[in-house]
Structure formats: C-alpha cells, structure tokens
Amino acid sequence: MTDLADLEVQVLKGVGASLAQRLAKLGIVSLQDLLFHLPHRYEDRTRVRPIGSLNVGDTAVVEGQVLVCEMVLGRRRSLQVTIRDDTGFLVLRFFHFNAAQKRHLEESTRIRCFGEIRPGRAGLEFYHPEYELEPKPLGAPGTETLTPVYPLTEGIQQPRLRTLCYQALDWLQRYPVREWLPDWLLQQYQLPPINDALRLVHVPPASANTVQLMDGQHPAQQRLVMEELLAHHLSLLHLRQQVRSMRALPLKRPGPLAEAFLEQLPFTLTGAQRRVADEIATDLGQPLPMLRLVQGDVGSGKTVIAALASLQAVHSGAQVALMAPTEILAEQHWQNFQQWFAPLGIEMAWLSGKVKGRTRQSTLAAIEGGQAQVIIGTHAIFQDDVRFDRLALAIIDEQHRFGVHQRLALRDKGHAGGLVPHQLIMTATPIPRTLAMSAYADLDTSVIDELPPGRKPIETIAVPDSRRAEILQRVRSACSEGRQAYWVCTLIEESETLQAQAAEAAALELAAALPELTVGLVHGRLKAAEKADIMARFKAGAVDVLVATTVIEVGVDVPDASLIIIENPERLGLAQLHQLRGRVGRGHAASFCVLLFHPPLSQNGKARLQVLRDSQDGFTIAEKDLEIRGPGEVLGTRQTGLLQFRIAEFERDQGWIEEIREQAPKLMDDAVRVEALIRRWLGDRVRYGDV
Incomplete structure (x- = not known):
C-alpha cells in the first residue's frame, strides 16, 4: 500500500x-x-466590502474594475494598479512583479482582492494583495468557506x-x-x-462552525491538537525510556563527608531541603541514571542541595560537572563550592570560554586524568576537547537557558564503560505545573517549597519615571544607613552592546546625582575578571550602588543589599522581574523593590506589575506569566524547540495535558505506534536518547 x-x-x-x-x-x-x-x-473572505467603507488597518475582500495599471518609479520601482467600485477607488501596489502580471491587469478587468489597508501616496492601498481575475460570484458553490492561512518561508x-x-x-x-x-x-x-x-x-x-474554527475549538482541530500534544509527550517519555535503559554508577551516601560539610554551614537545612536531598540521594544510589528536576523559588537553597549531591559522587570516587548559563552565575557557584569543599580536601576545576592557552590545557588534563573531582563552568563544559575520567553526575542550573540537546550532549560526556551520568536539573524559575508536565515529561520533579527562616518579604512598589528624583533620594537615604542598592537597566533589544550603553549612561547619571556614594557598573560586555572584581567589591560593601543589566538576574547573593530599582519593568516577563527582585531580602533589613515604569502603561502592563506587588510566590507569578506571555517566553526560546507546535496552542489547549499524561504511558509498549506518531509530528527535531 x-x-x-x-x-x-x-x-x-x-x-x-x-x-x-x-x-x-x-x-x-x-x-x-x-x-x-x-x-x-483562518480568514473570512466570504463577504465583499465596499471600498468606500474601508479604514487603515482593515483586512478585507474588495471587488472592482481595473481603471489603470502602470509602472511607477520612485525610491523603489512598483506596479500601481488603481481599481474602483461604486463607492470609491483603491490602489494595489506590487514591488515584485513581472510583464505577464502587468499584461493580465489590463483596463476594465474585473478583480477580487484581499489584503490589509495601508495609507499610501495615492490614498488607501493594498501592498501585494492576493487577487483573482474575473472571479466567480461570492455565494457560488465553493466560495463560502473560510480561507486557511499557513506558516510560510521565503519564496x-x-x-x-x-x-x-x-x-x-x-x-x-x-x-x-x-x-x-x-x-x-x-x-x-x-x-x-x-x-x-x-x-x-x-x-x-x-x-x-466558523466560530469554532476561528477559535481553534472545532472537533477536527482538537483531534489534531490531541495527537500533536500526545506525540510531544511520547517523545519525552521515549527519551526517558532510552536513558533509563542505560546504566549509571550507583553512588554511595557520603556519611561523614556530608556531616563535615553540614557542620561548617552557618545555617541548618529546612525541612524541604532535607526532603529533596533525600529524594536525590535515593535516586543516586540506583544503577539507573537519575533524571530529576529541582524547582525552588529565589533563595530557597538549591545550591546546597547540589553540593550534597556532588559529595555523593566524590565519595564514590567519581566526578561531578556543574554547568550554569552565564559567567556570573557559574562564578557564584565556583565561589560557594570552593568555600565549602576546599576545607574537605576536594579538588575542583573551573572551565569557561574565557579560560585559554596553558591554563585551559592544564585544566583539561586535570579533568581527563581524574584529579579534578568537581568541575564548574559554563556551556564550555560540552566542548569536544573536554574529556572526563569518570563523570557520574551532571548538574545543570537554570535548565531553561539551555535546551534538551545540550543536556543530552553533557550526558554523552560520561558515556564511558557503558555508563551514563546521573542528571540533576535545577531552576529558580518556577515552572507552572501544566508546562512542567509538557516540557519536562522525561524528568522526575522535586520542589523546595519552603524558604529559609529569616527571609523577609520584599515590599514592591510601582512608580512612574517622572518621580526619578524621589527614587534617587531613596537610594541616598538607604545607603547613608549602611545598606546597598541595585539599579537595573533593561532595553527592548537583546543587544549586549545597547544594554551596556544604557547601563553606562545610568551609572554616570547616578554618580553625578549621588557624588557621596560609590557607584559600580556590571554588564555582559565586561571581561570576566572585571565583573568578578566589581561583584567582590559590592559584596564587601566597598560599592554602594551597583548599576547592572539583567546579568544579575540569578546567582548574586549580597545580604546588605536591601533596595533594587528596576527601570522599564514593563519590558520584562514577570518571572524575570521576580528573579531580579530576589537579589534583595537576603539580610536582616526590610527590603524594597521599585518598579520604575515609563507611562502610559497598557491595561496588560498594569495587570502584570500588580501581580508582582500582590505576590511573593514564584509559582503564582509563573502561572500568571504563562497566561500573559505563553510558554515560549516562560521557558526561554532554547527549551521550546519542544513546544513549537503546528496546531496546538499551549494556553488554549492545556486542558489536554493532564489527560495525555494519564493516557500516554498506556501506548509506550507499542514501539511502532510511538515511533510513527513522533516521526509524524516532530520529524527530526528531537534526538531520542541515542548516543
């Protein structure tokens, strides 16, 4: 067949x-x-609009006769076709055309066209409308249907x-x-x-039913939605099945080593930390690879959990790789782990893209030779020339900044002697439950749902930037009392150069307005050593105000910082704003977050900032973020290769997620069916755990 x-x-x-x-x-x-x-x-092209009723921005079908068709020379050569009906005139403008097209659009030809009305030099215009010559009358058989609109590519x-x-x-x-x-x-x-x-x-x-079709709710659409979401879920279960069919090194509980580590901490673990640490320790003791996602709100203590897991690998004579998405976050982990592990005699190695020459060669040799027991760095850890002696545990922080493929690449690094490393994924960006079930179906999940004692709630206020002088006075007042402040600059463009320029301008303004204070500056274009020096001075109290781009979103811990001002918060997602807010409230002083917005705010913008003022709970905020911005923004673009749907829309169709989670495992025994569904909907977009 x-x-x-x-x-x-x-x-x-x-x-x-x-x-x-x-x-x-x-x-x-x-x-x-x-x-x-x-x-x-879909577009409804079943009704012709009189030309005289059209306004700029309308999308419509019009019908008329060609009055004139001529080539017009201007900044760009174009074909200008003027048509008319009983109510008015309209220009069709084509920048890409050929002689045959010009010949067909001769005077008196009847034409039906569809497009969006724009203002033009000759009045109202359609640019490159779709058109039909001498069309059948609307209402004739076959003309009453909605018109499908497909995703396109150039050409x-x-x-x-x-x-x-x-x-x-x-x-x-x-x-x-x-x-x-x-x-x-x-x-x-x-x-x-x-x-x-x-x-x-x-x-x-x-x-x-045209209403159902336009809303994506027609039974035929929902049938395809269900199959697509099922295929995505099966792809992740298949990935999990593949990984779990491999073997991992069972890691012994570290006993006295863990006790020595916990004794040197200036705090005791919360109940939630102990519970999650035990879940991880149990997983690591198995000969099957652990696949666990640890979610915890800002300041919940995930790094300590990662350290305890690392000790289990070290105690078993194996290596650990901890990877973070930014230099600043990786450096923060490096400093914490050095402080904790050096007294225990554990050898560590640092690896980022900026480690070059002989230093890099000696680091690579220490990793390959097994002298380095704990390796911390950025995505440089997955480069081809990095070879491990016995990698038993891969810890990935802020997984949503990476992608599934990168996670698999790090797993492959430990594929020696037929064993693969355990994987611990951490995120301080709480992921709504339905989204976690869809995007992380291959992972077990642990949640640290308790903040350490003493963490004070942060008072959040929204202020228009016309009151900037008041906020500068507030910074002066806080710093005169021995506290410190962050001033965060954001831009719409994701350009590090432009972000750096915005931060530099703000630092100059603050230094001029607050001459008695020391103002520091950190952004993505600074060299790693410069960033580390400024952060160290800020942490030591030698810098009063740190002006920064969103590079300080995660991983920076300065207990004396009790005030954060975020410029243009309307440009950031709620989860990112919550992350930034979490830079304060780490000490004993009452802490404040000022959202310095540029009016006027849209209704949506007002609602978003109100969510932050009303809630300190990262999961509540993440649910709202999902409602407002959708899964691609919440997870980050790299993770959402899995969520680039053809017909499903996550917000509209998330009611299917719970059902699919229940039904999908029942299909997993039928390998032919599972493979066919994945191939049909995802093609070659996902590697299914092959090595």
Missing part, C-alpha cells in the same frame, strides 16, 4: 527541485508532511501553498494516512478519524 510519508512533494504538479528545497525549510519533504503543515488561522506565498495542499488532498482520497491513535482512545474522547480531520482543517466546508 502506498504511504504518503514515502511520496516526495515533487510528485505534485508544479513542484520542481527549487520549490522542493524551499518547502524543505518548512519541514515539508513528503506529501504527509504537507498535509500535516496545518493552518495556524512561497499563501496561494501557492494552498494549491499544493489541495493537490495533496486529492492524493489523500486514494491513499489515506494511517490512523495511529488506538480505537479505545478515539472512542473515549469522541475524536473524528484522522483523514476526516485533515480534510476539514485544510478546506473547511461551508457548513462548518
């Missing part, structure tokens, strides 16, 4: 090597890929993609795609068959 997954798109009329290459950029290689390249929205327009999908549907009549959902699942959720669902979403019939 012919399988559409085996038929390449070149079998379609009009698809040559060049178009096939462009389609491949969209992940479309076979006819099945094309059928599963689904509309991300492919909507009409071309629609035509190809229509052709693919003809093939579907002859060669239906395989139904991979079992009958019991289809019946339980009353889902339509896969082929019916595909036909309906590509060409909705006039009888289809």
